[in-house]
Amino acid sequence: KNEVEQSPQNLTAQEGEFITINCSYSVGISALHWLQQHPGGGIVSLFMLSSGKKKHGRLIATINIQEKHSSLHITASHPRDSAVYICAVRVDSNYQLIWGAGTKLIIKP
Amino acid sequence: EPEVTQTPSHQVTQMGQEVILRCVPISNHLYFYWYRQILGQKVEFLVSFYNNEISEKSEIFDDQFSVERPDGSNFTLKIRSTKLEDSAMYFCASSELAYQYFGPGTRLLVL
Numbered sequence: 001k002n003e004v005e006q007s008p009q010n011l012t013a014q015e016g017e018f019i020t021i022n023c024s025y026s027v028g029i030s031a032l033h034w035l036q037q038h039p040g041g042g043i044v045s046l047f048m049l050s051s052g053k054k055k056h057g058r059l060i061a062t063i064n065i066q067e068k069h070s071s072l073h074i075t076a077s078h079p080r081d082s083a084v085y086i087c088a089v090r091v092d093s094n095y096q097l098i099w100g101a102g103t104k105l106i107i108k109p
Numbered sequence: 110e111p112e113v114t115q116t117p118s119h120q121v122t123q124m125g126q127e128v129i130l131r132c133v134p135i136s137n138h139l140y141f142y143w144y145r146q147i148l149g150q151k152v153e154f155l156v157s158f159y160n161n162e163i164s165e166k167s168e169i170f171d172d173q174f175s176v177e178r179p180d181g182s183n184f185t186l187k188i189r190s191t192k193l194e195d196s197a198m199y200f201c202a203s204s205e206l207a208y209q210y211f212g213p214g215t216r217l218l219v220l
Binding site: 030090095096098099102 | 200214
């Protein structure tokens, strides 16, 4: 049973499009992370959320604790946004992160 | 900006050999983690470390794995007798509290 589910698995869009990636989880969490993984493999933390909404540049992350759902939005997408976006949750009382399978995003010029 | 570093970036080893993967966490961080990602699969938690001891470990982290903070800066993952299925990217992370910073990873290939 997957505790963290992401959709879609793959997403291809044109430059400039508004992108939404979704994450649903089934466990109680203390925080949710959105991370970016580039083709070389390196992982960068984008956001850590426990409630509401956060914005950084063209990236927006929202979370609905009651519905156990989070979304990552990218406005005015650009080819350099092409990467795998991963949702990971920190379970109540634990330090470890439980990871989703990732959404592979390709932005075409 | 401070960053987590890992060495080596790539390692190739023979099955049955011991490997040590090294990480230098961010200097004022208190929590340290190892994750692995088998090619094409999701990232998996291995172990977390706080106050010089393991705070959590996953089912993957069996007796062939060990972690150590041999001095004030390094954090190591040792795999005692490598198996083919240990081939993966290994990521180290550190945090002051909840927000984790990741190293660039070590790609381990076991032949």
